[in-house]
Amino acid sequence: MQSYPKKQTTIKLSQSKQSQIVKLLLITLLCISDSVNADEQAIDSVVNSDVNTPASLMAHSDIYINTTTTTQNGQATARHNTYHCSDTPVSVIATSIQDLALICDGAQQAAYFLAQYQLVITQTIVIRIIERPLSFQGYSAYGSYNKHTNAIEIMSLAYIQQHTDTPTMYGQPFDQIHYKAAVAHEMVHSISHQNSPLDTLSQSAQEYLAHATQLAVLPTHYRSVIINAANIEPWLPGDTISDIYMAISPTKFAVKSYLHLTTTADPSAFVNIILNAKWMYVDAS
Numbered sequence: 658m659q660s661y662p663k664k665q666t667t668i669k670l671s672q673s674k675q676s677q678i679v680k681l682l683l684i685t686l687l688c689i690s691d692s693v694n695a696d697e698q699a700i701d702s703v704v705n706s707d708v709n710t711p712a713s714l715m716a717h718s719d720i721y722i723n724t725t726t727t728t729q730n731g732q733a734t735a736r737h738n739t740y741h742c743s744d745t746p747v748s749v750i751a752t753s754i755q756d757l758a759l760i761c762d763g764a765q766q767a768a769y770f771l772a773q774y775q776l777v778i779t780q781t782i783v784i785r786i787i788e789r790p791l792s793f794q795g796y797s798a799y800g801s802y803n804k805h806t807n808a809i810e811i812m813s814l815a816y817i818q819q820h821t822d823t824p825t826m827y828g829q830p831f832d833q834i835h836y837k838a839a840v841a842h843e844m845v846h847s848i849s850h851q852n853s854p855l856d857t858l859s860q861s862a863q864e865y866l867a868h869a870t871q872l873a874v875l876p877t878h879y880r881s882v883i884i885n886a887a888n889i890e891p892w893l894p895g896d897t898i899s900d901i902y903m904a905i906s907p908t909k910f911a912v913k914s915y916l917h918l919t920t921t922a923d924p925s926a927f928v929n930i931i932l933n934a935k936w937m938y939v940d941a942s
């Protein structure tokens with residue numbers, strides 16, 4: 658298990674300074690809705706309505722920075738709090754602490770999984786919990802990542818519950834476990850960019866690692882059900898890992914990627930290939 662440097666606290670700043678910083682951050686985040694690198698994933702499942710207690714949340718939100726209010730046409734719309742996850746350099750901006758433990762757990766799981774391939778978080782990642790639908794190129798989306806701001810946007814679990822009829826993930830009911838794994842997925846995009854020498858990464862390469870991680874952080878019994886239902890083999894040497902395949906069959910793409918990464922002889926070497934992939938598609942090796 659790898660540990661990460663603790664986030665620098667800003668509690669020594671004056672209240673006005675804190676407020677300025679958070680407002681600037683929010684302004685930046687509010688301007689990324691047309692991200693050129695947005696990641697999308699269809700929402701296809703039902704959400705567990707259980708929420709975490711404040712006591713459990715405290716373990717994940719050790720530093721409270723500030724509260725700010727966003728406005729639209731002069732009218733206050735929402736109060737945003739900013740928290741830091743205790744074990745991972747991640748800041749969470751949200752109007753509620755309801756999803757904080759899930760977000761921090763998912764972020765931590767992704768960080769630990771990728772650390773075995775020598776990928777590290779070098780810059781604090783901002784995750785903004787939003788209370789509106791996400792879409793990208795006409796598809797519903799639960800989350801997105803913007804490489805320019807290193808920020809992730811994810812719909813709140815409550816919003817998904819209230820606005821999606823029967824959400825599923827990989828053909829299974831979408832619950833808190835899958836929500837955490839979805840956070841891990843988005844974290845991979847950010848960590849990949851932080852560990853790649855390239856400004857623009859191959860989309861299919863990114864998705865390979867993001868989906869492999871998303872499946873890897875699931876409990877074994879969750880993952881087994883998905884893999885057994887997909888009934889498909891890993892990417893084989895010479896196979897083209899393409900985002901077209903992912904668009905046609907996202908679950909099979911995910912399973913093939915997970916099985917390949919976890920069975921290939923030198924997974925670190927292949928992860929290195931992924932982070933240096935300049936072309937649209939990547940061939941499995």
Ligand SMILES: [Zn+2]
Nearest residue numbers: 696697864867
């Ligand atoms: Zn993705």
